Amino acid sequence: xxxxxxxxxxxxxxxxxxxxxxxxxxxxxxxxxxxxxxxxxxxxxxxxxxxxxxxxxxxxxxxxxxxxxxxxxxxxxxxxxxxxxxxxxxxxxxxxxxxxxxxx
Numbered sequence: 047x048x049x050x051x052x053x054x055x056x057x058x059x060x061x062x063x064x065x066x067x068x069x070x071x072x073x074x075x076x077x078x079x080x081x082x083x084x085x086x087x088x089x090x091x092x093x094x095x096x097x098x099x100x101x102x103x104x105x106x107x108x109x110x111x112x113x114x115x116x117x118x119x120x121x122x123x124x125x126x127x128x129x130x131x132x133x134x135x136x137x138x139x140x141x142x143x144x145x146x147x148x149x150x
Contacts, residue, residue: 066119069143073119076143077112084109108144115144 062070118124125134127148134148 061120063119063122063124066124069124069139070116070119072143073112073116077109077116080109080112111144111146114146118146 115124125139126132127134128146130148132148134145138145138149
């Protein structure tokens with residue numbers, strides 16, 4: 047009986063800066079939930095469904111924002127305000143990992 051090789055990590059996961067690993071995983075999970083909710087609204091449990099709907103209510107293009115944040119992580123520009131060029135507070139990034147801007 048031959049042992050199967052462990053699955054190789056996806057190519058984009060190799061480029062994630064370790065300081066953003068939690069954010070990357072969280073954004074991927076949120077994206078998956080949003081996609082699942084769009085495909086089959088009744089498949090998610092109630093908490094997930096309510097969370098996703100609340101997110102969608104606050105962010106009209108939540109999926110686009112999440113995808114853009116994932117791209118910023120991979121490009122190395124994540125965590126930097128797109129207006130001021132200054133770092134975004136870690137607490138803000140934990141609360142809304144898709145954010146592009148510093149709080150006012």
